[in-house]
Amino acid sequence: MENDMTQLAALDFELPSRNVRPLRTRLRAVLLGCGTVNSGVLDGLAEMSGAVEVSAVVTRRPRPGKDGRTAWLTDIRDAFDTGPDLVIDGLPDCPAAEKALELAVERGIHVVSANKAVIARRPDLEVRARRKGTRFVYSAAVGGGVPVLETVIRLTSAGERIARVRGVLNGTSNFVLGLLEQGTGFDEAIAAAQAAGFAEADPSADIDGLDAAAKLALIARKAFAFAPDAASIPAQSLLSLDPGQVCGARENGLRYRQLAELTRLEDGTIDARVSLTALPEDHPLARPENEENTVEIVCESGLKVVLHGKGAGRSPTAGAVLADIRDLVEAGEV
Ligand SMILES: NC(=O)C1=CN([C@@H]2O[C@H](COP(=O)(O)OP(=O)(O)OC[C@H]3O[C@@H](n4cnc5c(N)ncnc54)[C@H](OP(=O)(O)O)[C@@H]3O)[C@@H](O)[C@H]2O)C=CC1
Numbered sequence: 001m002e003n004d005m006t007q008l009a010a011l012d013f014e015l016p017s018r019n020v021r022p023l024r025t026r027l028r029a030v031l032l033g034c035g036t037v038n039s040g041v042l043d044g045l046a047e048m049s050g051a052v053e054v055s056a057v058v059t060r061r062p063r064p065g066k067d068g069r070t071a072w073l074t075d076i077r078d079a080f081d082t083g084p085d086l087v088i089d090g091l092p093d094c095p096a097a098e099k100a101l102e103l104a105v106e107r108g109i110h111v112v113s114a115n116k117a118v119i120a121r122r123p124d125l126e127v128r129a130r131r132k133g134t135r136f137v138y139s140a141a142v143g144g145g146v147p148v149l150e151t152v153i154r155l156t157s158a159g160e161r162i163a164r165v166r167g168v169l170n171g172t173s174n175f176v177l178g179l180l181e182q183g184t185g186f187d188e189a190i191a192a193a194q195a196a197g198f199a200e201a202d203p204s205a206d207i208d209g210l211d212a213a214a215k216l217a218l219i220a221r222k223a224f225a226f227a228p229d230a231a232s233i234p235a236q237s238l239l240s241l242d243p244g245q246v247c248g249a250r251e252n253g254l255r256y257r258q259l260a261e262l263t264r265l266e267d268g269t270i271d272a273r274v275s276l277t278a279l280p281e282d283h284p285l286a287r288p289e290n291e292e293n294t295v296e297i298v299c300e301s302g303l304k305v306v307l308h309g310k311g312a313g314r315s316p317t318a319g320a321v322l323a324d325i326r327d328l329v330e331a332g333e334v
């Protein structure tokens with residue numbers, strides 16, 4: 001057959017380039033943590049045409065003292081004393097992170113965070129930031145590079161009522177299940193997820209479904225204006241599965257997935273759960289491989305949106321953090 005592609009006439013239209021377009025404002029930022037996520041953010045900020053000056057980076061272990069205009073510190077309060085407009089939180093779930101976000105909100109500093117555990121546990125921080133008129137955004141906290149919260153927000157802004165959100169929201173558990181299917185042992189599989197930078201500082205959060213539950217709590221805020229307690233969301237641990245069961249299921253055309261689910265019930269209440277489910281291998285939610293996430297959003301109108309992509313790791317997650325930063329700078333709020 002001849003080439004059957006339609007030739008489209010090109011209009012004179014200049015595509016915007018995010019890399020070269022100068023941003024309107026310049027802001028001072030503090031990076032909390034410089035591990036998997038924030039090391040990628042730091043690299044990305046260097047390419048933002050000088051729109052963001054990093055006044056300090058805080059890590060747990062000391063690093064060389066000063067790098068250009070950036071101070072490398074181990075004390076979070078010292079970093080706040082550099083007078084940031086923005087705090088970029090790439091800390092693990094820990095009391096220091098919770099205190100840092102409290103301090104940022106108290107001082108009227110904008111927050112971009114990837115720290116779903118802390119944000120889920122402390123809905124008051126977002127509420128207080130909103131009252132103060134400062135940004136408190138966390139796109140990277142759910143789905144890594146997959147725009148889950150962004151899509152939910154967009155759908156509700158368009159007047160859609162969300163009925164259900166369901167999918168694989170934890171990259172580590174998916175990665176581990178994939179290795180178990182191939183006969184790898186549990187400990188080895190978790191160690192591989194840690195080495196790849198997918199797992200939480202305490203990987204039991206991934207394995208026991210707590211990370212997925214925290215993500216459901218954040219989705220519920222945007223989908224239903226409701227802040228459930230993530231700790232009360234029932235979650236089934238991967239440890240309840242025998243690795244042989246995972247292998248055996250695969251041989252029979254089934255794939256175990258850690259499924260996170262949020263449903264608006266007829267009486268208006270919200271049901272949330274994280275469970276391990278053996279799905280037929282051609283089921284759309286069986287599709288994510290390795291650290292990928294797949295999420296289905298169903299609206300009462302019948303509209304269904306399926307999102308799929310890398311749910312964890314340096315580059316996709318840093319990309320989502322950088323997009324939040326760029327939105328903030330472009331909005332000219334700093
Ligand atoms: N990794 C991923 O794929 C994703 C992670 N997230 C979230 O992003 C956040 C960061 O994750 P990730 O980058 O993987 O974590 P890492 O463990 O790679 O990095 C954590 C960083 O925080 C620093 N740190 C830890 N505790 C303290 C403390 N008490 N005071 C000062 N600094 C501290 C560490 O310092 P040091 O370097 O000295 O150890 C390190 O630089 C977490 O909340 C995670 O849930 C969200 C989406 C995806």
Ligand SMILES: N[C@@H](CCO)C(=O)O
Binds near residue numbers: 144200
């Ligand atoms: N530990 C998380 C990081 C991304 O949120 C995961 O594996 O999904």
